[in-house]
Amino acid sequence: MNATGWHQARQCAREAGGPLPAVEVPLGEAAGCALAKPLVALSPLPAYDAAAMDGYAVAGIGPWHLAGRILAGDADPPAPLSPGQAMEIGTGALVPAGADAVLPYEQSTRTGRTVTGRLSPGRHIRRRGEDCPAGQEVLAAGTVVTSAVLGLAAGLGHDTLPVHRRPRAAMVVTGAELRTSGIPAAGQVRDAIGPMLPGLIRAAGADPAWTARVTDRHAALVDALHRPDAEVLVVCGATSAGAADHLRGALDTLGARVPVRGVACRPGHPQLLAVLPDGRFVVGLPGNPYAALVAALTLLCPLLGRLAGRGEPPVLTARLAGPVAPHERDTRLVPVALSGSRALPVGHDRPGSLRGAAAADALAVVPPGWTGGEVELLPLSP
Ligand SMILES: Nc1nc2c(c(=O)[nH]1)N[C@H]1C(S)=C(S)[C@@H](COP(=O)(O)OP(=O)(O)OC[C@H]3O[C@@H](n4cnc5c(N)ncnc54)[C@H](O)[C@@H]3O)O[C@H]1N2
C-alpha cells in the first residue's frame, strides 16, 4: 500500500472539496454553522451612551441636586442635565446629555435630594460605539457560529445570518459479525463505530444523514454507495485486504478516484478518501474502533469542516509528560489527558480499544522518529 503521510493526508482531505452554498437562516438555526460572509455591525455597540453602574449620573462639580430617576427601558429619553444636577440611574439606562460621569451608589452619599462624591470625568459611562462602530467587520467569513457569536450577532442587530449549508454524512456500517444491542455472543461484536460517529460528524459542522448496515458482499456495498442525499459516505470496516473487505473493489467498480489510499499512521493505516464520479466523497474508516476514531479525525472531520465552510482550526500543542515510543516510519496518535501545558498518555491505545480515547482529552500527534519536544494535539469533542 502506498500510504500518504499523516499531515499530507489531513491537508488533502481539507482541500478535496469547497464550501457548500450559502443560505440565510434565523439566528436559532445558525449554531455550529460557519459564517458565509463577514459579520458586520448593523448598529454601534453599545447603541447609546449607557450607565455601567447603578448610581447617579452627574453634571459638573458636586454637590449635585437630584433631579429624578432613569431606568433601562424607560420610554422617554431623559432630559439633559445642567451643571450641579444629578439623576439616579440604573445600569444600562441611557445617560442624559450633559452628564460627566456616573457615580456608583457605593462611592456617593445621598442626603435628602443632595448627592455628594468625588467626580472622575467619563467614569462608568459606556460610550456609544466604543466596542464597535456601525458598519465595522467584527468576525471573518468561516468563523464557526458559537453561542457567543449568536449573542454578539443579536447585539449587533442581526435576525438572520448567512451561513454555509451543512454537509450531510451518511454511514455505511459493514460486518456480518456486528450487533446493535445487548451483549454479543462469541464471534459477534457490538457495533462501536455507529454510536461514535454522529457526535463527531456534528462537531465537525455537518449533519448525520442515513445509516445503512450491509453484509460483507461487494454488491451490497456498491448498492449502498449509490444511495443519494449525502455529500459524504462514511464506510466503517472493509478497508483492508481480507476476503470480506470489499471497499477498494467497490470503489473500483464505481470508477472512484482515490486521492488517499492508506495513511502512514498508527493506528488507522488502511483508511482512505475517495471521490465518486458524481462528486460525492467516500471516507473509509478501518473496522478497529480506535483506528476508526483516528481516521475520522484525520480524514473525515477535516473534509466535513471544509465543506461546512469552516476556517482552518488553530494548531494546539503540548509537552508529553510520559514515555511514548515513536514509530520508525508512521505518525502515532496517542490518547492523552491534559493538565496545564502537559499531556499525559493514558494508555489503552490498541487499535481495537476505545478505553484510552474515552478517558482522554485529546490525541497527541507523535511524528515518526520523534525525539522529544512539543507535539500537536487533536482535541476530542464531547
Ligand atoms: N493482511 C492484513 N490484514 C490486516 C491489515 C493489513 O494491513 N494486512 N490491517 C489490519 C488493520 S491495521 C486494521 S485496522 C484492520 C482493518 O480492517 P477493516 O477495515 O477491513 O475492518 P474489518 O476487517 O471489517 O474489521 C476489523 C476488526 O474490527 C471489528 N469491527 C469492524 N467494524 C466494527 C464496528 N462497527 N464496531 C466494532 N468493531 C468493529 C471487526 O470485528 C474486526 O475485529 O485490518 C487488519 N488486518
Ligand code: MOO
Ligand atoms: O492501523 Mo489498524 O487501523 O492498526 O487498527
